[in-house]
Amino acid sequence: xxxxxxxxxFTGLAFTSIWIVGxxxxxxxxxxxxxxxxxCDYSILKSAVWVGGDNYRELxxxxxxxxSLGNTLLYAALAVPLGTAVALALALLLNCDVRGRPFFRVxxxxxxxxxxxxxxxxxxxxxxxxxxxxxxxxxxxxxLFGTTPPAxxxxxxxxxxxxxxxxxxxxxxxxVIYLAGLQNVPKELYEAASIDGASAWHRFRHVTLxxxxxxxxxxxxxxxxxxxxxxxxxxxxxxxxxxxxGTHDGAPARSLLFYTxxxxxxxFHDLRMGYASAMAYVLFIVIATLTYFxxxxxxxxxx
Amino acid sequence: MPSRVKSTPPKSSSASLRKSTxxxxxxxxxxxxxxxxxxxxxWLVITSxxxxxxxxxxxxxxxxxxxxxxxxxxxxxxTRDYRTTQAGAVAAVADGEGGTKAVFYSAAQLADxxxxxxxxxxxxxxxxxxxRVTEKLPASADAGTVPRWRFVPAAGVESRxxxxxxxxxxxxxxxxxxxxxxxxxxxxxxxxxxxxxxxxLIICILGVIGTVFSNAIVAYGFARVRWKGRxxxxxxxxxxxxxxxxxxxxxxxxxxxxxxxxxTLMPLWVPAWFGSAFNIFLMRQFFRTIPEELSEAxxxxxxxxxxxxxxxxxxxSKPVLVTAGVLHFLYxxxxxxxxxxxxxxKETFPLSLxxxxxxxxxxxxxxxxxxxxxxxxxxxxxxxxxxxxxxxxQGIATTGSKS
Numbered sequence: 275x276x277x278x279x280x281x282x283x284f285t286g287l288a289f290t291s292i293w294i295v296g297x298x299x300x301x302x303x304x305x306x307x308x309x310x311x312x313x314c315d316y317s318i319l320k321s322a323v324w325v326g327g328d329n330y331r332e333l334x335x336x337x338x339x340x341x342s343l344g345n346t347l348l349y350a351a352l353a354v355p356l357g358t359a360v361a362l363a364l365a366l367l368l369n370c371d372v373r374g375r376p377f378f379r380v381x382x383x384x385x386x387x388x389x390x391x392x393x394x395x396x397x398x399x400x401x402x403x404x405x406x407x408x409x410x411x412x413x414x415x416x417x418l419f420g421t422t423p424p425a426x427x428x429x430x431x432x433x434x435x436x437x438x439x440x441x442x443x444x445x446x447x448x449x450v451i452y453l454a455g456l457q458n459v460p461k462e463l464y465e466a467a468s469i470d471g472a473s474a475w476h477r478f479r480h481v482t483l484x485x486x487x488x489x490x491x492x493x494x495x496x497x498x499x500x501x502x503x504x505x506x507x508x509x510x511x512x513x514x515x516x517x518x519x520g521t522h523d524g525a526p527a528r529s530l531l532f533y534t535x536x537x538x539x540x541x542f543h544d545l546r547m548g549y550a551s552a553m554a555y556v557l558f559i560v561i562a563t564l565t566y567f568x569x570x571x572x573x574x575x576x577x
Numbered sequence: 578m579p580s581r582v583k584s585t586p587p588k589s590s591s592a593s594l595r596k597s598t599x600x601x602x603x604x605x606x607x608x609x610x611x612x613x614x615x616x617x618x619x620w621l622v623i624t625s626x627x628x629x630x631x632x633x634x635x636x637x638x639x640x641x642x643x644x645x646x647x648x649x650x651x652x653x654x655x656t657r658d659y660r661t662t663q664a665g666a667v668a669a670v671a672d673g674e675g676g677t678k679a680v681f682y683s684a685a686q687l688a689d690x691x692x693x694x695x696x697x698x699x700x701x702x703x704x705x706x707x708x709r710v711t712e713k714l715p716a717s718a719d720a721g722t723v724p725r726w727r728f729v730p731a732a733g734v735e736s737r738x739x740x741x742x743x744x745x746x747x748x749x750x751x752x753x754x755x756x757x758x759x760x761x762x763x764x765x766x767x768x769x770x771x772x773x774x775x776x777x778l779i780i781c782i783l784g785v786i787g788t789v790f791s792n793a794i795v796a797y798g799f800a801r802v803r804w805k806g807r808x809x810x811x812x813x814x815x816x817x818x819x820x821x822x823x824x825x826x827x828x829x830x831x832x833x834x835x836x837x838x839x840x841t842l843m844p845l846w847v848p849a850w851f852g853s854a855f856n857i858f859l860m861r862q863f864f865r866t867i868p869e870e871l872s873e874a875x876x877x878x879x880x881x882x883x884x885x886x887x888x889x890x891x892x893x894s895k896p897v898l899v900t901a902g903v904l905h906f907l908y909x910x911x912x913x914x915x916x917x918x919x920x921x922x923k924e925t926f927p928l929s930l931x932x933x934x935x936x937x938x939x940x941x942x943x944x945x946x947x948x949x950x951x952x953x954x955x956x957x958x959x960x961x962x963x964x965x966x967x968x969x970x971q972g973i974a975t976t977g978s979k980s
Contacts, residue, residue: 289798296851
């Protein structure tokens, strides 16, 4: 190594030194420690005691673990496809040559930056079974069919769908990304397709979709990773549904007990941090696998 | 979804008709979707400007009003309680404490009483469809004051559109969830709204400063200095973006506990001073677009790397610095899990956590106060958005196109 090269390494390390500290303290150490704790009996009050694979074995027979996993997968299975469809549909509409595009874009985007606590309060109120706006509008219609609207967040069967509807309101972020992707599709491709007599559907299917496929893959993976970690809104809403008892058990009837919520209460209310770390690693593996397959899938499709 | 119209060049009038049908459909869909996205905001603000009893109605009412009627001492503000479904009368009956109280009897009940030989003193007749109205006491009224009430014909109730702006100061004053009685509200031990907002601002501003500078410095090391091991290190940096937060949660808590930062605001802004993978990536991409000749010229003039960074690269990089700063502000202002994890005392709560604990402590039935406080929490974000709209849109578009 020449002295020039050595100097450059020194300069490079000097500029990145704060990140080296940050990376070690706030990511690398926690990742390793978490793996170690997952094989330990550990609470913040006592030091960790090695228990081998006990935590992982216990997970398999833990009903709440399976319940929370099932809830989370069901939520993701509803929220991700619907969110993608709504965001893509809005982006396609805005990508047509319309007047007032900036206005519509703001309208669709704004809900996605509303603080999660505020939007949870707002949707708790809209979905309120007794006086909520939604039921106020639905009741007269459903009355014609001889039924009544559900109580949403306080009804175990309807709490998750309500949460999905709420998530659709915040889909503007993805919409902006799709719109940017659509505007990058070369105009000539559409013109060529039109000359060949392709219908609007065919142009969408054979021009638009292949061009924005990488954007869609990226977004779906991000949305999936986000949905698997759904926490704040479920925590706030289920606390409210349980009347603020502070048990954080995913009321009503554990229908809102999501994976991260169960992990959080296991770690910070039951103080079973080793067990919670095992849960965290299972989530890590699931997310890493999904990301790996999604990246491969998108690469295969793009090339 | 565009409609299935062949867009061969329009030659006939039917083609142009189809084209205008298509345009109409697009605008109708956009308009409908806009309404669906806007109605929750409208409902938020309407509820925040109503007295609570006007929220607890079915069907919901869209316009905040004040009602006025004569309950025995001239026209005063009242609340409408309910509407009679049958005619009857109000009678004075003994209240068991030597006085009398007014009670409503339906015509059928009166007939029963007469048959049973019970004599009641009728005060006034009530027709079907009359409103029962109750005097709205001022906030300054003594706790023991019993509001007056009366049945009045519908025509006797006058209504005006009135926005209750006082809901906002009232909600913010009660945000710490303490007791509602006047002595408690005046107490010095209450945590004020300004405290919560101040905590939020401290977390956001310190975090934004840290984010802008630390990531710029690190990104310079990745983008503008060529050194052995740089690319491998950058790959590791990108890989850390994949680690979900729950994996880090438990050890991070013990790290901050060791540092005696639990219960303080520090865990919420200190990490921002040590860089984050996403922002490093964002800034590195931008720095790489600045021509290398600028740096070379400065090197020939004898400038060190730090001077080049500080004097040349940073001033040229304002857009990306603003993007990273704005996105961090948004993240920190909206964050709920972090404060929930690290904060223990109410005096340290930011707005987000204060709002949630207010909801939990009041049992969540004070919808007018909840909506007013929520609106206040949303306003800074909306203002920031309108000031930095371009930054937002570009920042997000970059997020999406990095694959």
